[in-house]
Amino acid sequence: MKLQPVKIGKHTLRYPIIQGGMGVGISWSNLAGSVSKEGALGVISSIGTGNYQNRRFVKNFSFDRPSGTAEFYNRGATFEIFKKAREICGDAPLGANILQAINDYERVVIDTCEAGADIIITGAGLPMNMPEYAADFPDVALIPIVSSSKALCLIAKRWEQRFKRVPDAVVLEGPLSGGHQGFTYEQCIDPEYQLEKLIAPVVAAARSIDASIPVFAAGGIWDHDDIARAIELGASGVQMGTRFIGTFECDAPDIYKRLLLDCTADQIKLISSPVGYPARAIRTPLIDTIDRRDGLAIRCVSNCVVPCKRGEEAKKVGYCIADRLSDAAAGILETGLFFSGSNGHRIDKIISVHELMQKLVNGEEV
Numbered sequence: 634m635k636l637q638p639v640k641i642g643k644h645t646l647r648y649p650i651i652q653g654g655m656g657v658g659i660s661w662s663n664l665a666g667s668v669s670k671e672g673a674l675g676v677i678s679s680i681g682t683g684n685y686q687n688r689r690f691v692k693n694f695s696f697d698r699p700s701g702t703a704e705f706y707n708r709g710a711t712f713e714i715f716k717k718a719r720e721i722c723g724d725a726p727l728g729a730n731i732l733q734a735i736n737d738y739e740r741v742v743i744d745t746c747e748a749g750a751d752i753i754i755t756g757a758g759l760p761m762n763m764p765e766y767a768a769d770f771p772d773v774a775l776i777p778i779v780s781s782s783k784a785l786c787l788i789a790k791r792w793e794q795r796f797k798r799v800p801d802a803v804v805l806e807g808p809l810s811g812g813h814q815g816f817t818y819e820q821c822i823d824p825e826y827q828l829e830k831l832i833a834p835v836v837a838a839a840r841s842i843d844a845s846i847p848v849f850a851a852g853g854i855w856d857h858d859d860i861a862r863a864i865e866l867g868a869s870g871v872q873m874g875t876r877f878i879g880t881f882e883c884d885a886p887d888i889y890k891r892l893l894l895d896c897t898a899d900q901i902k903l904i905s906s907p908v909g910y911p912a913r914a915i916r917t918p919l920i921d922t923i924d925r926r927d928g929l930a931i932r933c934v935s936n937c938v939v940p941c942k943r944g945e946e947a948k949k950v951g952y953c954i955a956d957r958l959s960d961a962a963a964g965i966l967e968t969g970l971f972f973s974g975s976n977g978h979r980i981d982k983i984i985s986v987h988e989l990m991q992k993l994v995n996g997e998e999v
């Protein structure tokens with residue numbers, strides 16, 4: 634199948650492929666810039682920007698971590714990440730991913746628009762007020778991530794009534810994706826909730842709102858044939874996360890890529906998360922440590938997400954999401970939490986973003 638360009642608001646992607654935002658620190662300047670340069674949409678994760686290589690922008694630390702929400706979602710660091718990505722992709726469309734569930738969502742949307750995002754993608758909750766926060770940036774396209782047609786209709790109704798605006802596109806994320814799921818554990822394994830069953834109703838809902846809203850299917854998409862199948866089922870394109878980790882340009886540390894190269898299908902599991910949704914990750918020794926409630930300090934330093942209630946949920950599930958994801962970004966095997974989609978074990982070689990895009994656009998044999 635020849636992949637067609639797709640329009641998202643005022644921006645056009647040469648290929649209908651979005652690289653999903655991956656936090657903390659997995660899709661920053663190098664990955665997102667390289668993907669946008671190749672004609673797909675590179676998406677910077679706006680999560681935990683004050684970490685890792687950006688610590689020089691942080692003024693306040695506690696227990697050696699960015700202290701408080703404003704430092705964790707650090708404005709200076711966000712600008713730096715965008716500047717470096719732009720050095721790679723020039724003025725090609727460049728996106729950002731911001732979780733609805735974070736503290737300071739409004740401020741982070743504004744920072745991210747000011748830093749130069751063309752497109753903002755929000756999941757982990759329904760972004761009911763997103764257009765209000767981005768109102769001063771009319772060229773910035775807004776994309777909610779949904780897991781059902783019902784969620785899309787709720788968002789669209791509210792945006793239409795309050796802001797006279799419709800989503801510029803929609804990402805539909807099924808339950809094979811990496812990181813947080815928009816489903817219960819039971820739904821994640823229920824055949825009725827698998828991506829191929831969800832595409833038609835969400836596409837129909839999008840068409841009923843506005844015929845021009847493209848739907849991008851996500852979760853377990855691996856190769857050109859998967860993309861073609863999603864398009865045959867009615868999607869306009871796809872969002873992919875995990876496969877982009879297997880590239881030289883991905884900002885993840887080498888240890889993360891090595892874990893994916895070495896892992897088997899049965900090592901990729903759903904676990905509980907303080908964000909309140911099941912999350913899919915590689916089963917490293919950390920997961921056993923969490924299960925045993927053994928030795929991991931849980932103190933809320935970053936106040937990162939609303940549902941965690943300043944560490945209350947972290948204590949219940951046995952770990953702090955900000956600390957564990959930040960440790961994965963820093964390459965600390967023992968205490969890092971390494972998110973992966975259910976297909977992560979299929980990464981068998983690290984390749985360039987250019988080569989991966991060739992495969993996705995033209996087929997694996999290229």
Ligand SMILES: Cc1cc2nc3c(=O)[nH]c(=O)nc-3n(C[C@H](O)[C@H](O)[C@H](O)COP(=O)(O)O)c2cc1C
Binds near residue numbers: 809810852854971974
């Ligand atoms: C390491 C990792 C981190 C992720 N972080 C985020 C995130 O911060 N926000 C978000 O909306 N989705 C996040 N996701 C989901 C991806 O953006 C993408 O939608 C998903 O991984 C698609 O499924 P796939 O990995 O099977 O391609 C993450 C996924 C991974 C693998």
